[in-house]
Amino acid sequence: MIRIAVCEDEQILLEQLTGHIKNILNKHSVIFSIEAYTNGNVLLSRGTFDIVFLDIAMKPLNGLTLAKKLRARGDKSKLIFITAHRQYAIDAYDVQAFHYLVKPVDIKKLETILWQLCSSLTGEYEHTLAIRQGTAVIRIPFGQILYLEAMNRKIHLHKNGEFLPYYGKLDELEPTLPDTFFRCHRSYIVNFDHVQHYKKEEIWLDNEVVLPLSRRRYQAFGLAFMYYLKNRGDVF
Structure with a gap:
């Protein structure tokens, strides 16, 4: 099972993105679980995830700071940033982000990224305990x-x-x-x-x-x- 977390402080956008992810993964028959958060500190208190979607412009903890905290504790999650501003792309790579998506999220691009990630993770999991x-x-x-x-x-x-x-x-x-x-x-x-x-x-x-x-x-x-x-x- 692939474990996914989505962190976005705007409830409507959070529900929309979570819904898109569910639809895409169900379409491809991927076994997954997904958890949604409006607060980065709450996400930090949870366990590890395989894929984490992070809004950059969140409060009180923005997505980049949250990503740095995840990496500092040894978290190897695949990070995907959601942002309205392209200039954050360089900062995203500083925390080994897998990708970033510009709002409003392009569903086709989201599907491509998710399929790449899930295929890669499935291959990795065959060789791990x-x-x-x-x-x-x-x-x-x-x-x-x-x-x-x-x-x-x-x-x-x-x-x-x-x-x-x-x-x-x-x-x-x-x-x-x-x-x-x-x-x-x-x-x-x-x-x-x-x-x-x-x-x-x-x-x-x-x-x-x-x-x-x-x-x-x-x-x-x-x-x-x-x-x-x-x-x-x-x-x-």
């Missing part, structure tokens, strides 16, 4: 994941230098992962991309972490790892 932390949805590229560990009713996603805990079960997660991941133990799923070597009861990762390898999964692990190496061209 989405996890929920509080109200925020975080997407982690599969290649960055070292391993996943079940602990105290949570899954701990381990990546370089940090781990992200979230509620979930390995039994439910395992079937959704690509075949570069393997359930090496009842409490662990490892990413073959980061396996250096292994023996009967242990797996060494490229960050020197050692994971357990259960005896009953040892043979299946060896076959799956060999298949992975052949597909990558490391063995013949």
Whole structure:
């Protein structure tokens, strides 16, 4: 699902833009959710979104300042500015805006931009794992994941230098992962991309972490790892 936020302090314009976005995405059978805000501070208090439409001339927090605050907290949303003044275009690129639209919004142009974004995001999502932390949805590229560990009713996603805990079960997660991941133990799923070597009861990762390898999964692990190496061209 693609999560969208629209922030515009004029209620009528907010309802019009939100309606246009809904019509376009429904036309293209895109699965989405959309939230509308008249105040940028309220938007800031919410979780993350995939696409954010921002009016520039808002009060009390204008769209450019709001965008800078989003970027400062690490937000990677695709930003689209709505403005009545073309001169703001340069400022929009300072916060890595995807595009800007001049009022009154051209519906055909809006449709083109939305379709480009949704196609791009859908492709990106095929190679990421989405996890929920509080109200925020975080997407982690599969290649960055070292391993996943079940602990105290949570899954701990381990990546370089940090781990992200979230509620979930390995039994439910395992079937959704690509075949570069393997359930090496009842409490662990490892990413073959980061396996250096292994023996009967242990797996060494490229960050020197050692994971357990259960005896009953040892043979299946060896076959799956060999298949992975052949597909990558490391063995013949």
